[in-house]
Amino acid sequence: MIARLLSVELALLWRERHVRWTLVALAVVMLAAFASGAIQQSLDGSRTQDLAAAERTRWLAQGEKDPHSAAHYSIHATRRPAPLAALDAGVGAYLGQTVWLEAHQQNDTLYRPLGDAAPLHRRGAANPATLLIALGPLAAFVLAYASLAASRDRGTLRLSLGAASSPLRIVIPKALAILVALLLALLLPAVAIDTGLAFVQQRASVDLLLRLSAWTAVFAAYLAVMAAIGVAVAVRIGHARTALSVLVALWVVLALALPRGSSTQVETGHPLPSSQQVRQQLLDEAPSYWSAETGLARQAALLATYKVARVEDLPFNVRGAELDQAERHSHVVFDRVLGDMHDRAIAQDTAFARHGWLSPATAALSLSQVLAGSDFAHHRRFIDDAERYRRALVNRMNHEVRNHKVAPGERVTADARLWSQIPAFVPAQVSLGSAWGPARPALLALLAWLVAAVGALAFAARGMRP
Amino acid sequence: MSVGFWSLLRWDLRHLSRQPVLWIALALLGAAMAFGTHNGAALHRAQAQAQMREQADDARWLASTEAKAASYARQASTPLPYWQDPTDVAGFSRYFLRQHAIKPHVSISILAVGQSDVLPSRLPLKLETPFAIAPVYDFEHPRGLALGRFDLGFVIAHVLPIVVMLVMVLLATFERDTGVLRLVAAQQVRPQIWLAARIGAIGAWLLLAVALLVPASLAFAGVDIVQAWPDVGTSLVLVLAYAAFWMTTSAVVVASWPRAAGALGVLVALWAVLGIAAPIAGRSITDAWVPPPSGVAMIDLQRRTADAIEARRDVLVSDAFRARPDLAGHLERIGDIDYSTRMTLLTPIIEARLAPLHRQQSQARATRDRLSDVAGYLLPPLGIESALSTLAGTDVARHREFEVQTRAHQQRLRAWFYARVQGQITAPTPRPAGSYARMNFTEFDAIPSFQWREPSNSVRLRAGVAMTIWLLVVSMLLACVAWIRARRWPAEL
Numbered sequence: 023m024i025a026r027l028l029s030v031e032l033a034l035l036w037r038e039r040h041v042r043w044t045l046v047a048l049a050v051v052m053l054a055a056f057a058s059g060a061i062q063q064s065l066d067g068s069r070t071q072d073l074a075a076a077e078r079t080r081w082l083a084q085g086e087k088d089p090h091s092a093a094h095y096s097i098h099a100t101r102r103p104a105p106l107a108a109l110d111a112g113v114g115a116y117l118g119q120t121v122w123l124e125a126h127q128q129n130d131t132l133y134r135p136l137g138d139a140a141p142l143h144r145r146g147a148a149n150p151a152t153l154l155i156a157l158g159p160l161a162a163f164v165l166a167y168a169s170l171a172a173s174r175d176r177g178t179l180r181l182s183l184g185a186a187s188s189p190l191r192i193v194i195p196k197a198l199a200i201l202v203a204l205l206l207a208l209l210l211p212a213v214a215i216d217t218g219l220a221f222v223q224q225r226a227s228v229d230l231l232l233r234l235s236a237w238t239a240v241f242a243a244y245l246a247v248m249a250a251i252g253v254a255v256a257v258r259i260g261h262a263r264t265a266l267s268v269l270v271a272l273w274v275v276l277a278l279a280l281p282r283g284s285s286t287q288v289e290t291g292h293p294l295p296s297s298q299q300v301r302q303q304l305l306d307e308a309p310s311y312w313s314a315e316t317g318l319a320r321q322a323a324l325l326a327t328y329k330v331a332r333v334e335d336l337p338f339n340v341r342g343a344e345l346d347q348a349e350r351h352s353h354v355v356f357d358r359v360l361g362d363m364h365d366r367a368i369a370q371d372t373a374f375a376r377h378g379w380l381s382p383a384t385a386a387l388s389l390s391q392v393l394a395g396s397d398f399a400h401h402r403r404f405i406d407d408a409e410r411y412r413r414a415l416v417n418r419m420n421h422e423v424r425n426h427k428v429a430p431g432e433r434v435t436a437d438a439r440l441w442s443q444i445p446a447f448v449p450a451q452v453s454l455g456s457a458w459g460p461a462r463p464a465l466l467a468l469l470a471w472l473v474a475a476v477g478a479l480a481f482a483a484r485g486m487r488p
Numbered sequence: 489m490s491v492g493f494w495s496l497l498r499w500d501l502r503h504l505s506r507q508p509v510l511w512i513a514l515a516l517l518g519a520a521m522a523f524g525t526h527n528g529a530a531l532h533r534a535q536a537q538a539q540m541r542e543q544a545d546d547a548r549w550l551a552s553t554e555a556k557a558a559s560y561a562r563q564a565s566t567p568l569p570y571w572q573d574p575t576d577v578a579g580f581s582r583y584f585l586r587q588h589a590i591k592p593h594v595s596i597s598i599l600a601v602g603q604s605d606v607l608p609s610r611l612p613l614k615l616e617t618p619f620a621i622a623p624v625y626d627f628e629h630p631r632g633l634a635l636g637r638f639d640l641g642f643v644i645a646h647v648l649p650i651v652v653m654l655v656m657v658l659l660a661t662f663e664r665d666t667g668v669l670r671l672v673a674a675q676q677v678r679p680q681i682w683l684a685a686r687i688g689a690i691g692a693w694l695l696l697a698v699a700l701l702v703p704a705s706l707a708f709a710g711v712d713i714v715q716a717w718p719d720v721g722t723s724l725v726l727v728l729a730y731a732a733f734w735m736t737t738s739a740v741v742v743a744s745w746p747r748a749a750g751a752l753g754v755l756v757a758l759w760a761v762l763g764i765a766a767p768i769a770g771r772s773i774t775d776a777w778v779p780p781p782s783g784v785a786m787i788d789l790q791r792r793t794a795d796a797i798e799a800r801r802d803v804l805v806s807d808a809f810r811a812r813p814d815l816a817g818h819l820e821r822i823g824d825i826d827y828s829t830r831m832t833l834l835t836p837i838i839e840a841r842l843a844p845l846h847r848q849q850s851q852a853r854a855t856r857d858r859l860s861d862v863a864g865y866l867l868p869p870l871g872i873e874s875a876l877s878t879l880a881g882t883d884v885a886r887h888r889e890f891e892v893q894t895r896a897h898q899q900r901l902r903a904w905f906y907a908r909v910q911g912q913i914t915a916p917t918p919r920p921a922g923s924y925a926r927m928n929f930t931e932f933d934a935i936p937s938f939q940w941r942e943p944s945n946s947v948r949l950r951a952g953v954a955m956t957i958w959l960l961v962v963s964m965l966l967a968c969v970a971w972i973r974a975r976r977w978p979a980e981l
Binding site: 040044051054055058069070072073076077080084098100112113115116117119120130132133134135136137138139140141142143144145146147148153156157160164167262263266267270271274278279281282283285286289290293294296297298299300302311312313314317363367370371374387391397398401 | 509520523527530534537538539541542545556560568569571572573583602603606607610623624625626627628629630631632633634635636637638639642646647650654658661665747748749752753756757760763764765767768769770771772774775780782783784786787788791795853856857859860861863864870873874877884887
């Protein structure tokens, strides 16, 4: 019965000329945004691979040199595009793509794709997720109005109410028809193409398919919330112009103002330390070039530890030992200072996800980026992977110097035999299970919105008037 | 005819002042503006504080370096390595020189955050940085950057049009929706006059509110609007022109006598096209035509260049010596010079090899900036955002000027230091006997420092005036279209 009513409602919706054109226009915009994202993802992927291969070749072919010079030469590690970047590029365009893994410093990731973009390019950097979040509710409300409020104005609702055994029999098929129309026009085409592309490009994996399914489910839930709210408002508010005004106001508040407002509020309420303070702290506590006094103090500590009077009597290369000491000291500082900043950035994401209770758009936005792998937490995994690799590489080079005592004025050298002992940098795949923590409050919030919206729909239907 | 219009206008002005929808919309707009200016002010206050701390830290570093230099002026059994010696000019120039170029905010910066959340307000100055511009940035949470800030610019560009459309549509279609329009049409009044009076009254209330709310929200966030009156005045006229654009756009739609739902549907769709869909298309077209500069390509070239230079290092340094009359007679010193001194000769060669890609990327950036400016005239929400950020000094063009001045200062620093560093090749300062430090550099206070020269205020104001004129011209055309469309009452009446 529901299926028949649903097909009738769908047919009625499709018959409305402006509804048809709205859906077609939005579908075209969605697919265009998806195509743009997919092309960018492919370009980024190939650039990443090319640079990684070039860096590996350079590392192996750097020739004979001091291992510490090799630690400075090192490599540039490059971030891979997010698994679902074509559907939600998330924050990727505002994060550095590469990081130089040199000795002494945990460098920032550099070269943000939109780091110096003009307004057109920032404003035009929309993707299917942001479009669904911003325009999905608008489409849902337009359809809800077309489906209900207009038929009330025409008087056809009175006839339907008279014939139905319960108002729910009218309202639920209408809400479902709106949801199905939105899914078919806005959501499923992009998801289907992205799934196909994943198989064609041999990117498909259990994790990717899980992400795709969960991402689709999140936006289906989001659109369902909006369809239910739209129908509930149209049912509850008797007057068509008032209903539409309320729906437009809800769209502006829920989809446009609150996500931005929440993000800004979270930044003000949970501020990050300024980069200036962080850099200064790193300079103060772990400078790249240590002073003569620090160098003398380190040598004195080595002499005391090994109970010898002269540097020449130490059983290892003192320069290598000093480099190693400085490096290990800096690791503790980096973990404390930069680790704290990254923890606080992720805590901000969790706080933003909690704002999902204020707006389903905030909840969907938060969940979407985590599922797409394009949030800061995924980027942090890259930073941590790269830093682990840097430390292993630099430590290995320092040990090479430390283990080879040479005459004063001479330098230790090494060649490709040592360079080839360092494996190529391959950032680990981040599984969804290990990365979705910051978005957990958003999932609860979205589910609560879904329950509340369906409840509001049932409540509105009970008091439905022709 | 004119008597009829003014009578209607007076009646509409009184009548509309009693409409709750008008006051609710304006109250929400005022609250959004206040929240927006508060947020913009918070960001810029934090950036200004970071700039002051940076300057203080640079000064503290220089003072501690001078103290170190004084304490190293003593006898010692082993000399200090040059990279730990601030009195060695080569060592100082590479390992101790610490300066920042600072781009201060203008007094009305909170008008729009613009690009100030992504573009650095401080750049570190190093002699070896290719073209002076290190790709550094202040870490702002990328979620906020991607989503955009809730600042005054956002409220004006995106929320104000929706408020204008809602108020216009709800108050101008009331008679149409309630059937009263039939009675109005039966009176001795022309449809154009009746609609012009209604829209004029709504517009008057809206423009008056905007004219009060914009300066009030700026003052609320701490802007001295009396002192900054040219900027505030220009911004206000620009915002009023933008509001007029959306009013006349609404008038064009309302002039075909639709119901509220139909009018709102069309206007919201137009808003979505101008504010969301068209920029996506614009960006895609621009990317295809002028691809964005690739950071990865620059890294790859820098690495290849560094390898190539390293492979022929000694030859290149000899060539550089031979090319300089003052150095040509000192070829025997090539083997003695330290890394820092060698880099004073190699850095210009590295830059020359990177220059073609750098030039190409700079041209691509400039073209993309120009295309964005042109798009602003076609897409008013984008245009007002750009114009507001230009007036606020948070735009891309001011940052490009900052980069130019930073580069010029780096060139001054290079000239200053290179002369001293390379002077040690031809005429080395004798090291004091048994001295711990090299003692060939003590001019710490004479090092040139960066001074930002603010471009003339008129440059920023001109951009605002140009967009204002354009919006007024478009608004007048739209008003004419609305006037023509409203010449008859709806046929079904």
